[in-house]
Amino acid sequence: MKNRQVTRRKFMQRTTAGLAMAGAASRAGSAFEAAQSPHPSQSASVPTSAHGVPIAEVGTWLKSYRIWDVHTHLNRFAGATTEEKVDDCLRWADHMRVERMLLLTAASGGRDPDAEGLRKMNDECVKAVKRAPDRFFGCAFMNPDYGQACLDEMNRCVRDGPLVGIKFEFDTIRLASSPEMDPIISRIGELHGVVMHHTFIQTTGSFRGESSPKEMAILARRHPSVTIFCGHTGGTWELGIRQMRGVPNLYSDLSGSDSVSGFTEMAVRELGPEQVLYGSDIWGRSFASQISKVLGANIPDSARHLILGGNMRRLMEPVMKARGMKI
């Protein structure tokens, strides 16, 4: 709780400073309005418009936010090889001015990949990162039904390879709070890596092994020094955000759901802007719909900068330093 209060205080200080520096009486409201008054970090070339940002100037507007995407997949991009999929993805990312992406899968491994399946998936992710190391961070895919294979893959792909984190989709039937997760999370902590974990609270019934933010909060409390991204914030975000409150190392990933008005506002209000991250869940989702959750939200522009990239840059710094990567 204390950490959350500090975060909010910092947020208010930052917001106040941002307002003063920009000389704007009010920064909340649509990002179209925000685009009319430059953020302190922006150059004079940022588009301005009395009636929103014209289509032709959207690229410049997006670029000003220095977007980092916490949730991407290559599987369905055009191309016969992973390298071709990378190239296709980057064409779209360049257009949408997305600087860097956390790549979670480069190839599908089916519903329940075994040790060999994990190796194949992770080989493709490694290929993707090697193709564009300045644009992609990569995660090794995990399946806690195969605990030793997960540890082996972390050593192979993170300790000895170019990947910087791990990704979980579905867990064992006992979900993400189960003890079999602990050695995996502990190991990635030793490697200074990050964790992305899918969550979804489905009204129509969850899948086998599909966790919610509730299990993620329990897991994150057991591993307070590990940075854990709560994929999709549970999808049903009004429930998911409530389950995430008061866990300072558990971060809300806005990706992979409809651009429903109010999502980002509630996440910022309940968790603080430093605990909320933009993610797209491309290819299945668009960059557009997911970026809109931040640019369309009625939050200060300073918070938009944090969510779209500032937070990720801060959170990736330890693993980048540990890997000798340029920050």
Place this chain on the structure above:
Amino acid sequence: MIDTNVDLFQWPFRRIEGDDPASLVANLRKKGVTQAWAGSFEGLLYRDMAGVNARLAAAARQHGPNFLIPFGSINPKLPDWQEDVRRCVEVHKMPGIRLHPNYHGYTLDDPAAGELLALAGSKNLLVQIAISMEDIRTQSPLMIIHPVDPGPLSDIVKSAPNLRIELLNAGYHGGVNTQHIEDIKKLDNIYFDFACLESVGGVSRLVDQISPKRVLFGSHYPFFYFESSYLKVYEARLPADQTQAILESNARALLGR
């Protein structure tokens, strides 16, 4: 810019910024919208549809001529629904109607739907059919509403060539997986918005699959962030003339205003 897919008043399950007409209009104007085709969230669940449509029409009048274009809700399962259509046309001078078959408990192969669509065609009404309103996975467990299957339209529209239909919110949650969707996409009198269309570059593929003349800008605002559909247009990387057509001229030609 013409937004063909907005709703007035309050969503039943949460308060949303822009859920009062004055703020909705102010926000849309700031975003560069010059005209918005408006349905009513009240039309989803209310039974007094005449009252729903009267409030919608009054709100549209209050906010200036030709900015909010009201599309009255019609439920063909209500008694005397034909009188609601008459009032939309004769009293409120509405150019179109909006249907929510899934919220009103019928499918498009229901005889009532056929009767309603035939009547709409005879009165030259543009019919908007909302395929979905929200992700079924995130709905209230007390009210799970499946998306509308537009499949039956392939036969209905072929026998009513003058009927003009816009499908709203087809995409991620339904409306594109029906076995008839390829037939539907070929029909010249069916138009699509893309508020719920997903995947990278989705709008450019929609334009390729259908025609740049039958794709209309629709935001599903205020339920969705308006910027979602706007950024999809940017993401599509279309030629300037197609962008202009989607943002405005297609809608203007369809409605004649």
